[in-house]
Amino acid sequence: MVFENKNSHWIDAYTRKFEESFKSINLLDNKKEYWRFASPLIWHDKLPIKKFQETRSSQSLKFDVTKYSFLRFNDGILDTETLKKFINENKNIEICSFKDIFLKKDHWSSLKFSKAQLKAEKSYERPLALFNGFNAGDGVFIKFKKGVKKNLHIIYEGKNEKNNCIRNLFDLEENSEIKVFEHFYGNSKYNIVSELFAADNSKLEHCKIINQDISNSVIYHFFGNCKKNSKIKTVNFSFSDNPVRNETNLYLEGTNCETTVASMGFGKKETSICDNTVFISHQEESCKSRQIIKNALKNGAKAIFQGKIFVDSKAQKTDGYQMSNGLILSDDCEFLVKPELEIYADDVVCSHGSISGTLNEDHLFYLRSRGIPLIEAQKKLIQAFYSEILDEVSEDNIVYYIQNQISEMITL
Amino acid sequence: MFEIKDLHVNISEVEKKIISGINLKINPGEVHAIMGPNGSGKSTLSYTLSGKEGYEIEKGDIELDGESILDDEPDERAAKGIFLAFQYPIEIPGVGNLSFIRTALNSQRKFNGKDELNPAEFLKILREKADFLNVDMEMLKRPLNVGFSGGEKKRNEILQMALLEPRFCILDETDSGLDVDAMKQVSKGVNFLRSENRSFLIITHYQRLLNYIKPDFVHIMAKGKIIKTGGPELALEVENQGYTHLLN
Numbered sequence: 334m335v336f337e338n339k340n341s342h343w344i345d346a347y348t349r350k351f352e353e354s355f356k357s358i359n360l361l362d363n364k365k366e367y368w369r370f371a372s373p374l375i376w377h378d379k380l381p382i383k384k385f386q387e388t389r390s391s392q393s394l395k396f397d398v399t400k401y402s403f404l405r406f407n408d409g410i411l412d413t414e415t416l417k418k419f420i421n422e423n424k425n426i427e428i429c430s431f432k433d434i435f436l437k438k439d440h441w442s443s444l445k446f447s448k449a450q451l452k453a454e455k456s457y458e459r460p461l462a463l464f465n466g467f468n469a470g471d472g473v474f475i476k477f478k479k480g481v482k483k484n485l486h487i488i489y490e491g492k493n494e495k496n497n498c499i500r501n502l503f504d505l506e507e508n509s510e511i512k513v514f515e516h517f518y519g520n521s522k523y524n525i526v527s528e529l530f531a532a533d534n535s536k537l538e539h540c541k542i543i544n545q546d547i548s549n550s551v552i553y554h555f556f557g558n559c560k561k562n563s564k565i566k567t568v569n570f571s572f573s574d575n576p577v578r579n580e581t582n583l584y585l586e587g588t589n590c591e592t593t594v595a596s597m598g599f600g601k602k603e604t605s606i607c608d609n610t611v612f613i614s615h616q617e618e619s620c621k622s623r624q625i626i627k628n629a630l631k632n633g634a635k636a637i638f639q640g641k642i643f644v645d646s647k648a649q650k651t652d653g654y655q656m657s658n659g660l661i662l663s664d665d666c667e668f669l670v671k672p673e674l675e676i677y678a679d680d681v682v683c684s685h686g687s688i689s690g691t692l693n694e695d696h697l698f699y700l701r702s703r704g705i706p707l708i709e710a711q712k713k714l715i716q717a718f719y720s721e722i723l724d725e726v727s728e729d730n731i732v733y734y735i736q737n738q739i740s741e742m743i744t745l
Numbered sequence: 746m747f748e749i750k751d752l753h754v755n756i757s758e759v760e761k762k763i764i765s766g767i768n769l770k771i772n773p774g775e776v777h778a779i780m781g782p783n784g785s786g787k788s789t790l791s792y793t794l795s796g797k798e799g800y801e802i803e804k805g806d807i808e809l810d811g812e813s814i815l816d817d818e819p820d821e822r823a824a825k826g827i828f829l830a831f832q833y834p835i836e837i838p839g840v841g842n843l844s845f846i847r848t849a850l851n852s853q854r855k856f857n858g859k860d861e862l863n864p865a866e867f868l869k870i871l872r873e874k875a876d877f878l879n880v881d882m883e884m885l886k887r888p889l890n891v892g893f894s895g896g897e898k899k900r901n902e903i904l905q906m907a908l909l910e911p912r913f914c915i916l917d918e919t920d921s922g923l924d925v926d927a928m929k930q931v932s933k934g935v936n937f938l939r940s941e942n943r944s945f946l947i948i949t950h951y952q953r954l955l956n957y958i959k960p961d962f963v964h965i966m967a968k969g970k971i972i973k974t975g976g977p978e979l980a981l982e983v984e985n986q987g988y989t990h991l992l993n
């Protein structure tokens with residue numbers, strides 16, 4: 334441990350550690366398997382960040398305010414008004430901005446902070462998550478107490494020209510049932526780390542939408558530790574014309590966990606890269622994990638899926654599933670896939686597959702033979718391609734919102 | 746009036762000539778049956794009429810009311826009133842049956858300068874037709890044809906036909922794979938739709954369907970040509986004697 338002095342905060346020790354680790358990594362080393370298809374520099378370049386420009390405003394996502402609590406980040410900083418309102422409305426939830434943790438000598442999060450990230454670092458080093466570790470300017474730390482049910486909607490917006498590093502921590506106590514929807518729009522660049530601690534029997538539905546008007550890159554690390562009987566679902570939607578990397582790392586540390594990682598990306602420009610890098614580690618018996626990844630690509634867009642299922646020798650009766658699909662709408666697009674299974678237990682069912690192709694001509698003809706014009710028929714089939722991902726979302730207004738976004742993007 | 750003039754069709758993929766000179770005139774209100782052995786080009790003809798890609802027209806024309814439709818896309822032909830009930834209706838996972846049929850109907854209405862139907866108006870009409878054809882509404886909430894039995898798929902085709910109210914209906918072996926009850930259902934739908942300004946081209950391999958749907962004309966097709974034309978008695982002749990004596 335680092336020596337104490339009266340000005341030093343418990344987080345400082347972590348910060349220093351992250352910085353040291355980060356500096357020991359050569360980001361130009363392109364031999365790393367983990368960055369085989371896309372260099373970290375894509376999300377960490379020294380290139381000037383694109384200046385703010387007013388883009389056509391996307392239709393906003395409306396939630397029933399009686400069912401949802403809101404938090405808003407503006408240029409990477411948690412808006413204090415929404416935070417105050419949240420505190421007033423939710424007595425059984427502990428919440429604190431990351432910035433304010435530095436003002437507190439003790440905080441419940443000191444027992445959890447970085448634990449999920451550091452566990453994941455053992456299997457691969459994640460330089461940009463390390464970078465976040467000593468650059469995060471704000472974030473939100475939330476403890477959902479035992480049995481709490483809560484729906485939360487977090488908005489990230491802004492127009493600054495900085496790399497916004499944000500750090501969140503979600504602590505779900507036993508039997509809590511939480512939905513978190515994160516929505517990105519505006520022109521900022523993001524490097525986000527969210528840690529999740531899911532206690533026994535807790536349930537999380539996490540859904541993230543990256544709008545098409547995001548004019549800079551986003552890298553989002555989601556590190557989760559899942560205990561007995563927890564059910565964790567994370568669903569990602571990306572419509573960005575810029576690089577997006579979703580890194581999802583879930584450690585299933587209790588028996589009977591169920592996890593789903595579902596992602597869809599719609600790339601319509603050469604500059605668009607949708608990268609899903611997923612690592613699911615089965616540490617205990619009888620856990621289920623599913624990964625469903627779908628990317629539709631046109632005009633030179635690129636998508637990447639690196640998905641690994643690791644099964645420890647203790648993790649008998651693991652049920653692991655992984656499927657990725659690419660819908661290639663023009664010849665100049667690429668969907669690069671690297672599935673991996675690493676299994677040390679013998680009583681295990683794990684399957685994986687990847688299929689890419691164009692729109693099915695017979696399907697198109699069938700729809701058109703009923704009078705549906707080509708573009709509408711394409712729209713229907715692209716929506717059908719994504720339907721499996723949309724089926725994972727429990728909120729109808731999100732489903733409609735996504736369907737509209739898809740529909741808008743096809744006509745573009 | 747629907748007219749096929751000296752039609753010659755190649756399948757582009759294999760550069761093979763399948764249709765070699767077909768002439769057929771179908772007046773409003775008429776029901777024509779085409780019978781013929783497997784592989785004689787009946788499905789190829791139906792695909793060509795509805796504008797499927799990959800069917801190269803080497804020679805000839807297809808006209809609706811004296812105007813060629815060769816340059817029309819499949820969806821334009823459909824909106825002009827041409828409907829094909831597929832021999833093998835396909836399953837399309839992820840596309841909801843109801844939203845598909847509504848989009849189809851509204852696309853055609855839009856093409857023809859009519860107001861689109863709102864969901865309530867649509868459902869009302871759909872329910873009526875589904876009831877009449879004994880199609881389960883619950884089934885229609887599923888993705889398009891996914892998990893439907895053979896008979897259900899065929900009935901779904903007839904339901905779409907009843908909703909879209911085309912002027913020229915092509916039924917490609919709608920009877921194949923149906924038991925007698927299902928065939929009666931389908932025939933009931935077709936007979937109900939028969940009217941003086943709607944015409945039918947019924948492709949079938951067996952005569953039995955024609956016991957339920959009485960044709961005005963029966964054509965025998967072989968090797969991409971119509972080799973004989975007659976009335977309903979021609980279908981009975983085929984039923985009793987087979988095709989071989991006609992082929993020589």
Ligand SMILES: Nc1ncnc2c1ncn2[C@@H]1O[C@H](COP(=O)(O)OP(=O)(O)O)[C@@H](O)[C@H]1O
Nearest residue numbers: 756758759763782783784785786787788789790
């Ligand atoms: N896509 C295709 N590629 C190659 N040959 C085809 C194709 N479709 C049909 N054919 C051939 O064309 C002929 C006519 O087929 P089809 O029109 O399906 O006959 P029918 O419906 O009368 O049984 C057959 O010899 C069949 O093998």
Ligand SMILES: [Mg+2]
Nearest residue numbers: 787788832918
């Ligand atoms: Mg056929």
